[in-house]
Amino acid sequence: xxxxxxxxxxxxxxxxxxxxxxxxxxxxxxxxxxxxxxxxxxxxxxxxxxxxxxxxxxxxxxxxxxxxxxxxxxxxxxxxxxxxxxxxxxxxxxxxxxxxxxxxxxxxxxxxxxxxxxxxxxxxxxxxxxxxxxxxxxxxxxxxxxxxxxxxxxxxxxxxxxxxxxxxxxxxxxxxxxxxxxxxxxxxxxxxxxxxxxxxxxxxxxxxxxxxxxxxxxxxxxxxxxxxxxxxxxxxxxxxxxxxxxxxxxxxxxxxxxxxxxxxxxxxxxxxxxxxxxxxxxxxxxxxxxxxxxxxxxxxxxxxxxxxxxxxxxxxxxxxxxxxxxxxxxxxxxxxxxxxxxxxxxxxxxxxxxxxxxxxxxxxxxxxxxxxxxxxxxxxxxxxxxxxxxxxxxx
Amino acid sequence: xxxxxxxxxxxxxxxxxxxxxxxxxxxxxxxxxxxxxxxxxxxxxxxxxxxxxxxxxxxxxxxxxxxxxxxxxxxxxxxxxxxxxxxxxxxxxxxxxxxxxxxxxxxxxxxxxxxxxxxxxxxxxxxxxxxxxxxxxxxxxxxxxxxxxxxxxxxxxxxxxxxxxxxxxxxxxxxxxxxxxxxxxxxxxxxxxxxxxxxxxxxxxxxxxxxxxxxxxxxxxxxxxxxxxxxxxxxxxxxxxxxxxxxxxxxxxxxxxxxxxxxxxxxxxxxxxxxxxxxxxxxxxxxxxxxx
Numbered sequence: 001x002x003x004x005x006x007x008x009x010x011x012x013x014x015x016x017x018x019x020x021x022x023x024x025x026x027x028x029x030x031x032x033x034x035x036x037x038x039x040x041x042x043x044x045x046x047x048x049x050x051x052x053x054x055x056x057x058x059x060x061x062x063x064x065x066x067x068x069x070x071x072x073x074x075x076x077x078x079x080x081x082x083x084x085x086x087x088x089x090x091x092x093x094x095x096x097x098x099x100x101x102x103x104x105x106x107x108x109x110x111x112x113x114x115x116x117x118x119x120x121x122x123x124x125x126x127x128x129x130x131x132x133x134x135x136x137x138x139x140x141x142x143x144x145x146x147x148x149x150x151x152x153x154x155x156x157x158x159x160x161x162x163x164x165x166x167x168x169x170x171x172x173x174x175x176x177x178x179x180x181x182x183x184x185x186x187x188x189x190x191x192x193x194x195x196x197x198x199x200x201x202x203x204x205x206x207x208x209x210x211x212x213x214x215x216x217x218x219x220x221x222x223x224x225x226x227x228x229x230x231x232x233x234x235x236x237x238x239x240x241x242x243x244x245x246x247x248x249x250x251x252x253x254x255x256x257x258x259x260x261x262x263x264x265x266x267x268x269x270x271x272x273x274x275x276x277x278x279x280x281x282x283x284x285x286x287x288x289x290x291x292x293x294x295x296x297x298x299x300x301x302x303x304x305x306x307x308x309x310x311x312x313x314x315x316x317x318x319x320x321x322x323x324x325x326x327x328x329x330x331x332x333x334x335x336x337x338x339x340x341x342x343x344x345x346x347x348x349x350x351x352x353x354x355x356x357x358x359x360x361x362x363x364x365x366x367x368x369x370x371x372x373x374x375x376x377x378x379x380x381x382x383x384x385x386x387x388x389x390x391x392x393x394x395x
Numbered sequence: 396x397x398x399x400x401x402x403x404x405x406x407x408x409x410x411x412x413x414x415x416x417x418x419x420x421x422x423x424x425x426x427x428x429x430x431x432x433x434x435x436x437x438x439x440x441x442x443x444x445x446x447x448x449x450x451x452x453x454x455x456x457x458x459x460x461x462x463x464x465x466x467x468x469x470x471x472x473x474x475x476x477x478x479x480x481x482x483x484x485x486x487x488x489x490x491x492x493x494x495x496x497x498x499x500x501x502x503x504x505x506x507x508x509x510x511x512x513x514x515x516x517x518x519x520x521x522x523x524x525x526x527x528x529x530x531x532x533x534x535x536x537x538x539x540x541x542x543x544x545x546x547x548x549x550x551x552x553x554x555x556x557x558x559x560x561x562x563x564x565x566x567x568x569x570x571x572x573x574x575x576x577x578x579x580x581x582x583x584x585x586x587x588x589x590x591x592x593x594x595x596x597x598x599x600x601x602x603x604x605x606x607x608x609x610x611x612x613x614x615x616x617x618x619x620x621x622x623x624x625x626x627x628x629x630x631x632x633x634x635x636x637x638x639x640x641x642x643x644x645x646x647x648x649x650x651x652x653x654x655x656x657x658x659x660x661x662x663x664x665x666x667x668x669x670x671x672x673x674x675x676x677x678x679x680x681x682x683x684x685x686x687x
Contacts, residue, residue, distance in 0.1 A: 067489070092489040097463075099487060148463065148487065155456035199456040204444060207455060256448045256639050306641070307613065350612055353512065392478035394454040 025062025028388030036380040067093045102143040109213045110247045110265045121301045123359035128295025131319035140167045155199040165191035191217030213245035228280015241271035257306040266296030274327040291334035293318035315340035335368035355384040421470045423663035427672045431561045445665035452478045462486035472497035473523035494542045496535045516611030527594035575684040587636030614644035626652045
């Protein structure tokens, strides 16, 4: 807590290091409080009303000078403070009308990943995000270069970024005794993320955005005993991955009170993984195998009377939600699958200052070896509030 | 060779002389005024459609594209277009000049004391709906003329003539609107949102309340009950509202009291038949005066 307060003080002072300014940044706070129940008999939450620790996001955001601005998002989740985002952007004045964003932030792979969970229509994170990006989404440290392409009749944007890559490795094997053990697996291996998006005004009331994303890099480095000989020197190999993504958002908004949104994303995962084969000389042979898996979601959301919205989502992904990270699970799993169906109802009594959301999600599992696992249903009731200035929503 | 060089020079300077000022406006009201003054010497587009609530706009990348190559962007100001800065940032246009048309307007309803969200969607710098007073449209037109002349001094005379012509036209319409509205002078009406104060002050109408309990706050049953009592007590005949708001609550009040609901656009292209500021004012004035 003390560190966080110190951090806020430092952040305020940064804006005044080289200049005298009497302008304060915007400060806003999003609070969230949830209660849930589930039908999973082996869990202590089964059939009970369970209250989660309230969470919050504190945003501090403002211009540093006429050309750039900075944003900090300090989150309090599950009883702990953390820096969710901290970045600066150069917005104008650069060659080719480029924008640069540097720091720690939600990376623009697909459309949903850059949006904070409180602004989603639904409550639970998409299943394929959990498998391929981890519980917090693709949130990484790096730098992004953004260009508007010279398409005159419609808007097109190209983002090219380089990142530390920790978020990609978070789904790898973790030592329960050492929360950062996954970092050792990658070493210093940056990843690359790019997105090409186009936006179209189909008519006065209908807009469409489509995007293509990709990410490439090393997700793990490890030693392989390729001969199955315990006395042989292991060979260190880098395991590469490629994510390709497709996303779209179609929105029809005939008036201020009604809108219909259909949105979807998909990801293909092509990666090298660690696999064990037959016993060689005295231990199993370790080899690199290439797998191809995928995941995605599609949802429909209908907003009516300005204050209400209702929607449904279908999720599909390779990998089993809730699995412990390992070299054969989550993003390294090419055998088992999870599917989910969600529904939600939201009520915003007064604009977006307060929201009540009811969400139901049913997820079910399909194991390649025939293992059976009951489907899981979770019902969540959530209250959100927004204190302070809030910006207009991007499309 | 000499002839070719001369032709190239004529072509170059001819092109420069024809260079248009590229303008984007936040609302269609400003769009119409800019068109009247700039005419063919400018190229103008707008962001918020006439049938949209200008308080709340989604950030569309297509609007960033409009601003990308613009020279000037005009806004109403006073906190109406909270979304504009995000669109400007997205456009990456570092040469864009932002013109706030509220600078010479006499502002009304500037809140005093501590301002917070308990007062609803309050505008800390004053009520921004000043274009509904046609005298303010003249001030806006003058500010637009100043900005266009600064940007394109070689066309200043042309802009001045257009400004003078428009003000003359507006002045004669103001006389007509005043005459038509004289029957409503001193009479109370109810409005949906607190957006008609400049209009009511100009034409001497008394605003007896709003359907919204506080600015931006949806109607509530208890507030409706208060309004019903007020409508009956003060013999209020008209509820005036913008056509982008839901008329559910006003219609309930109408059913209970017989009060007439007048739903009009407060922007150009906000409804069919409104293709200019003058047409918009005609529709508003005629709707009120015909329902006396």
